[in-house]
Amino acid sequence: MPELPEVETVVRGLRQPLIGHTIESMWYDWENSIALPHANEFEGRVVGQTVIGIRRRAKYIVIELDKDLLLVHLRMTGRLYVAEENAVQRVDKWVHVKFGLDGAKELRFSDSRKFGKVYLTDNIDDVTGGIGPEPLEDTFTVAVFKERLTGRRKVIKSLLLDQHFIAGVGNIYADEALHRAAIHPQRSADSLSDEEIVRLYTTVRAVLAAGIQHEGASINWYRKPDGTQGESQKHFYVYGRDGQDCLTCGQARIEKSRIAQRGTHFCPNCQK
DNA sequence: CCACAACCCTGAGGGC
């Protein structure tokens, strides 16, 4: 499930093969993969535009074209990569949107679960407006984090998953950050002490930065644009480790519960 | 403001 580190890794991997290329055609076989504008308008507007740059905002891949922004959200099982046009190798039956590029290449959006979406807009706020601060930016200080937490009574794990509260954190890194901060995921946000707020601020940034260093977590579907796997999953303390011994204290087994309709992993001994 | 559930989807994995 691509979160901030996975999306950042995809963005970095796409710069070299994509920047400078021009979109010459568009194909799709699943209209619901196209969020906005309507599929009829999308093709006529995107064709002829050249890729200027690629960046990330929250969990969105932002491809800067000369007139518009092409945004892609991978949701659960989305992949975005450049391949040789009509390549026989790397057969991928889940490609639902393709952008033909100059030089006989194509940008493919593949998504087995069909949750992901592509967007074309000249105003990024149409898509990402209202999303919270980027946790790895310098302007996201512990003071900012604390200020945003004040008055919030939500369960802390739910709040971390809320993109309007903070950008890019998903289920895996929320569990990992809470574990390393020794905070129980069910705690209400306004119950956190100043010390715990500082700890959580630090571990949220640390697990995301480490995730990027390891080029993302290849759980189930995620792959880097070159098709290889990331290594982040090898460094998890709690995610997917329910029933196994806690790597932090060794005194308990990792438990799994459900918070905000998400599988939630934690150590009942370490996290209070 | 908050909790909860349905919804969008289909592959993977377990039980039999």
Add this chain to the structure above:
DNA sequence: TGCCCTCAGGGTTGTG
């Protein structure tokens, strides 16, 4: 081998 069932979950929407 294959059928049925459950699970995985990011974000949106609706209800209470």
